[in-house]
Amino acid sequence: MEDQDINEDNTSPGKEVQEVTEGTSAEQGPVDEKERLATELQEINDKYFRLYAEFANYKKRVHKDKEEILRYGNENLLSELLPVIDHLEMALQHASNDISSGLLQGVEITLKELKRTLEKFGLTTVEAMGKPFDPVVHHAMSQAERDDIDEMTVVEEFRKGYRLKDKVLRPSLVSVSKKPVSAKEYEEDISIIQMNKEEEL
DSSP, rough: OOHHHHHHHHHHHHHHHHHHHHHHHHHHHHHHHHHHHHHHHHHHHHHHHHHHHHHHHHEEEHHHHHHHHHHHTTTTHHHHHHHHHHHHHHHTTTTTTTTTTHHHHHHHHHHHHHHHHHHTTTTTOOTTTTSBBBTTTEEEEEEOOSSSSSSTTTEEEEOEEEEEEEEEEEOOEEEEEEEOHHHHHHHHHHHHHHHHHHHHO
């Protein structure tokens, strides 16, 4: 009987340890599940915010593209009409006295009406003559020596330039002024060229 009591006493601490261990794992289970759910929720939130940001950027791009289309939708048509304006202006410039005044007036009226109509859609002429050279709106075709005006000033316009609202549709073709080279500067340039040739030989 005593031996049996001793064995029972020896086994009971083991049972308590087992019960404590099982209780701990049971408590850890819900904690792990909560952490997993919190992680999944955070990932879902991150995906949602990324998608929302991408959609907001997409809306902005679509809105900007729509504004561009509305603002510059006639660009190709206006570009095609610029040579027509050029030809009408050349016709007026080179008209001879043999042409009747009625025909000249008709061409002038047509040109004015065409320009007035195109201005409604945002087409304006680029100012060039007497203006400082601006590479954004002017395209220099040549240089002319002038001592009566500042350097890099437009002195001749070969072809008019045009803007479509705030965009350059076609730059002006111009001639730009430069200061005349003095005889002394010319001689110095020639001597430098000769020295370079002698060094090459």
